[in-house]
Amino acid sequence: EAPARYDFVIVGGGTSGLVVANRLSEKPDITVAVIEAGDSVFNNPNVTTVTGYGLAFDSDIDWAYKTEDQTYADGKKQTMRAGKAIGGTSTINGMSYTRAQDVQIDVWEAVGNKGWNWNTLFPYYKKSEHFQVPTPDQVDHGADYYSSYHGTSGPLKVGWPYFMTNSSLVPAIDQTLRQLDVPYNRDVNGGQMVGFTVHPDTIDREANIREDAARAYYWPYQARPNLKIITNTYANKIIWDDSKHGDAVATGVEVTSVNGTETIYASKEVILSAGSLKSPVILELSGIGNPDILEKYDIPVKVNNTAVGENLQDETNNGLSYQGREFYIGTATFSALPSAQQIYGDKLSDVASSINSSLADYAKAVANFSNGAVKEENVLSALQTQWDLIFKSDVPFAEIVFVPIPKTFLSEFWTLLPFSRGNIHIKSADPTRQASINPNYFMFGQDLTSQADVAQFIRKIFHTAPLSDVVMDENDPGLDLVPENATESVWKDWVKTSYRSNFHPVGTASMMPRDKGGVVNAQLKVYGTKNVRVIDASVVPFQLCGHLTSTLYAVAERASDLIKNSYTAY
Numbered sequence: 001e002a003p004a005r006y007d008f009v010i011v012g013g014g015t016s017g018l019v020v021a022n023r024l025s026e027k028p029d030i031t032v033a034v035i036e037a038g039d040s041v042f043n044n045p046n047v048t049t050v051t052g053y054g055l056a057f058d059s060d061i062d063w064a065y066k067t068e069d070q071t072y073a074d075g076k077k078q079t080m081r082a083g084k085a086i087g088g089t090s091t092i093n094g095m096s097y098t099r100a101q102d103v104q105i106d107v108w109e110a111v112g113n114k115g116w117n118w119n120t121l122f123p124y125y126k127k128s129e130h131f132q133v134p135t136p137d138q139v140d141h142g143a144d145y146y147s148s149y150h151g152t153s154g155p156l157k158v159g160w161p162y163f164m165t166n167s168s169l170v171p172a173i174d175q176t177l178r179q180l181d182v183p184y185n186r187d188v189n190g191g192q193m194v195g196f197t198v199h200p201d202t203i204d205r206e207a208n209i210r211e212d213a214a215r216a217y218y219w220p221y222q223a224r225p226n227l228k229i230i231t232n233t234y235a236n237k238i239i240w241d242d243s244k245h246g247d248a249v250a251t252g253v254e255v256t257s258v259n260g261t262e263t264i265y266a267s268k269e270v271i272l273s274a275g276s277l278k279s280p281v282i283l284e285l286s287g288i289g290n291p292d293i294l295e296k297y298d299i300p301v302k303v304n305n306t307a308v309g310e311n312l313q314d315e316t317n318n319g320l321s322y323q324g325r326e327f328y329i330g331t332a333t334f335s336a337l338p339s340a341q342q343i344y345g346d347k348l349s350d351v352a353s354s355i356n357s358s359l360a361d362y363a364k365a366v367a368n369f370s371n372g373a374v375k376e377e378n379v380l381s382a383l384q385t386q387w388d389l390i391f392k393s394d395v396p397f398a399e400i401v402f403v404p405i406p407k408t409f410l411s412e413f414w415t416l417l418p419f420s421r422g423n424i425h426i427k428s429a430d431p432t433r434q435a436s437i438n439p440n441y442f443m444f445g446q447d448l449t450s451q452a453d454v455a456q457f458i459r460k461i462f463h464t465a466p467l468s469d470v471v472m473d474e475n476d477p478g479l480d481l482v483p484e485n486a487t488e489s490v491w492k493d494w495v496k497t498s499y500r501s502n503f504h505p506v507g508t509a510s511m512m513p514r515d516k517g518g519v520v521n522a523q524l525k526v527y528g529t530k531n532v533r534v535i536d537a538s539v540v541p542f543q544l545c546g547h548l549t550s551t552l553y554a555v556a557e558r559a560s561d562l563i564k565n566s567y568t569a570y
C-alpha cells in the first residue's frame, strides 16, 4: 500500500484546525488531511445540550491537563480543560461569543506583525459568522446588536438561545451597574467592549443545539473528496527531510493509532493546530525549541528557539453566589466588562502607578523563571504594552458574568489581563507523557490583588439596588469567611484557595518578531522552517479581553487566505 500523502497535513481537528482544513479544501486541487486524537461527538448530548455546559468535563473528551504545583497559590495543582474531539475545545466550552477590544488587535501589528490589526481582522470575524437575528421575544429578553458588526453568510452560527432568562433581570442589573458607572453596551462585538451586555453565544438557535467548530466547518463539508479526517490518531512529531543546511523542511507527521505508528506525508506544509497546550510540545518533540531542554531528552536540535513554550498566559476564575429570591429559568448570557477606571474610581492613578513601578521587577522575575529563555527587555516591553492597554486605552479590566439559576444567583469573574507569565515544556521524549504546564497563577501579588478587588466590586454590585432586592444571603464566600469590611488579605486568601483556571491559555508559540520572543512570523510560519505553521491559540501573543474562539476563528480564516495567497498557482 502506498503511504498516505496529502498537500497539507493539519495536526488537530479543533477550533482552528477545522477552519483551515475547510478553507484550504475549498480548492478541489488541494488535498488536506486532519489528524485528530479524538472522535466524532456529533451525537454526544454532553456536547450538544444547550444547557449542558460542564457535562463533558472529566469525560473521555476532556484532556483535563494537570498543571505543576502552583507555587503562588498554596502549591496546589489546577486542571486545564481542553476538548479531545472533532471540533476540539469548542465542543466543551461555554459558548460565549465576544471578540476583543480593537486596540488589542492593533498592538499585534505595533509589535511587528505586519498586516495584523483590527481593521484587517474585523472582516474575518464576520466571514466566519452566521449571525441569527434575534426574535422579538429574544430582544425583549435583552438580545441587542448592531447589524454592521455581524456576518450572516459564514459557517458559524451565532445568536441567543430560545429560552433566555427572565426579562426582568436585564433592567435590574443594568440600573444597578449604571449607579457604579458601568454603562450599557448594546453590542461588544465591534471592538468597544466596556459595559454591561447580553452577548450572543455560539448556538444553533433553530435546532436548539450548541454550535461548535465541527458543526460549522466540518460536518457539512465532510463529503469533499480532497478532505480527509483521520480520527483516534495521535500525532507524535514532525518528520524532516535530510537536509542539513537552510530552513528545516517538514515531510510529514509521525502518528500513532490502533494500527501502530506510521508517517502521514505532507507535500506542501504541516500545520499545527493542536491547541496552546499541545502545539509547543509537538514543536519540542520535533526538535524546535530550547536546546537546554531538548538535549536533556536526547532530541536533536533542528531549530534553536528558546521562546517555544514560554509566554504562557491564562486568567483565573472565582465565583460569588447569593441566595436568589426568585426562581429563574433559561440560559443567561449577562456580562459586565468594567474598565479599571470603573472598578477603581479615584484610586485608579495610585493603582496604575504602583503597577507601573513594578513592571521592571516582573520582567526580571519572568526572565529568571525561564532560566534566561526569554529576554528581560522583551518581557518588559510586553508588560508595558499590557499596562498601556489597561490604563491608557481603557480596555475592560475584568469580566463579571451573572448566572441566575434556580434559587441561586452566581457571579463568576476573572481579571482579563494578568501580568503573570508561565511556560509549558516537555518532561520526556515520549509523546504520550503530559508536558510540564505551569501558568504561574498569581506569580505577581498584583494579579491576586486585582482578582480580590473585582470580588469586592461584585459584592458592592449585589449590595446596590435594585439588584440587592433580588438576592438574599451571600453563600460564597459568605460573611463568615469574608466579613463585611474584611481586609484585603482575607479576600486574597479566599481568591487563592477557591480559584480555578479560566481555560484561556494563549501565547506559547507567539506571533512576534523572532528577536522579540516570537515562534511564528506574521505568516504564522515557524521561524527556521520552510513549511511548518502554527494556527491556534498558541500564536496569540497577548491575552485578550474577549472569550477566545471568535478571535481564533477569525485568525484561522485570515491565515487560510495567507496560505492560499502564498501559492499563486491556486
Ligand code: FAD
Pocket (backbone or CB within 6 Å): 011, 012, 013, 014, 015, 016, 017, 035, 036, 037, 038, 080, 081, 082, 083, 084, 085, 086, 087, 088, 089, 090, 092, 093, 094, 095, 096, 097, 098, 233, 234, 235, 236, 273, 274, 275, 276, 278, 503, 504, 505, 535, 536, 537, 538, 547, 548, 549, 550, 552
Ligand atoms: P482546540 O480547539 O483545543 O483544538 C486542538 C485539537 O487538537 C483538539 O481537537 C485535540 O484533541 C487535538 N490534539 C491535541 N493534541 C493532539 C495530537 N498530539 N494529535 C492529534 N490531535 C491532537 N472560548 C469562548 O470563545 N467562549 C467560551 O465560552 C469559552 N469557554 C470555555 C470553557 C472551557 C471549559 C474551555 C476549556 C475553554 C473555553 N473557551 C471559551 C476557550 C476556547 O474554547 C479555546 O480557547 C479554543 O477552543 C481553543 O482552540 P484551539 O484551536 O487553540 O484548540
